[in-house]
Amino acid sequence: MRRRGLWTGLVLLLVLNLSIVGAASELTGAAIMERVDANMHFESSHSTMEMVIQSGRREMVKEMIIWSEGEDSLVEFTNPGDRGTKYLKLDDELWMFFPDAEDLVRISGHMLRQGFMGSDMSYEDMMVSDKLTELYSFELVGEETLGDRQTYVVEAKAQEGAEVSYAQRRVWVDTDSFVPWREELYAVGGRLLKVMEILETAEIDGRTYPIEMAVEDKLKQDSRTYVRVKDIEFDVDIPDDLLSLDSLTF
Template sequence: MKYLLINTLLLAVLTGYAQGQGPDAAGILAKVDQNMIAKTQIVESQMVIHGRRNDRTVSSKGYSEGTGKSFTEYLSPEREKGTKMLKLDDKLWIYSPSSDRTIQLSGHMLRQSVMGSDLSYEDMMEERKLTEMYAAKVTGEETVEGRKAWVLDLKARVPDATYDRRKLWVDQERFVPLQEELYAKSGQLLKKTLMSDVAKIEGRWYPKKINYRDMLKDGKGTDFIVLSIDFNPNIPDYIFSKASLKK
């Protein structure tokens, strides 16, 4: 009876592939969100910005709640120390200790580079679930750094998505992104990301290193390195307030 059940399930899977159904793209994307998104997060990280002549490292500590609130404080180098960013929904404020001023960024200003890196302010603000922003379909299977991956094509279904289309390679076993291509509405490739140093943290798979490459300029890109991450901690409400920018 056991062998009959196994054979029946196997036949159902093979029949699905034969009929072109393939794996469930929405289900794969939901598992990616489960790994990458938490109710709250506290992250200590470094950005290694690879320049033409030398590299520069910027360290920070960030707090986030859901997809609408985030707060980041830069810790080093001395030039950037004390700079703070606060995001509340679609609004972003930046505090500069050198001028003791707080400014709000909006519109095209959000496309500017963060401290000379390959990340834009839009990239830093985009924390919504992929399942909420994109319709997905599986277009194939490939091997990335020795790992079998589903290839997903994502098309934006919300008007305010930073990128109109994404191509995403998802680890078939761990359901974590391995690499990604980000496209404009025109079809132009804007950025590439490569995820590595995947580790199991608090029961979920998570890439501790992400290389971002702006395809509109030369260079080795920017490495975003997670030094420590805490999922679902309690974060005081005052962290996500404009008053916290000058504390």
């Protein structure tokens, strides 16, 4: 696929939009993650994002508008090269619309595993919205200072038989704001595959929300993707038929 879109916004939405069921009496790994989730959770949102993909000496810039409600979300690209290209996630189905060809494609199978436009997240990474606690078991393994912040270090191991892309994860969560400053994603056997870092946050609606992050693919030399939230509104009213297939082709 020549043109691939990336919802980094969705990364934020999904990876961080964790609905976690679990007790939170003392600070267990699970409890920490629940707090992370509570910080990020919202019913709906409308945001504008910019994504910069660096690969060696090449750099590509994408801009997009994102509508999100519950399990569904719509991403529309606004940068000149990809203008009009749209992605629609409905539950666990992913659709892509090419305006020039007026072509609507369902993305499935091994296409899901490809990275978007040479970026360092795959479609599939975006798709995961299942409850992470059902898939991973969390364990608080200590505390660390990251720069000038105090963080909890939580390790997540995939549960037996769980179908997740990353067998292990490690998250550094701010002890105060519960912002997950750094996350490392590992393969089975412990090989580090990707690193996600939050570079900047902002106070929005009383929460500390990440507005800039970077994802790095550790298997490639010099490969990095930056995402910046230009503006974002939570709990907005989204028109009923916006998050539907019809709206894509219309």
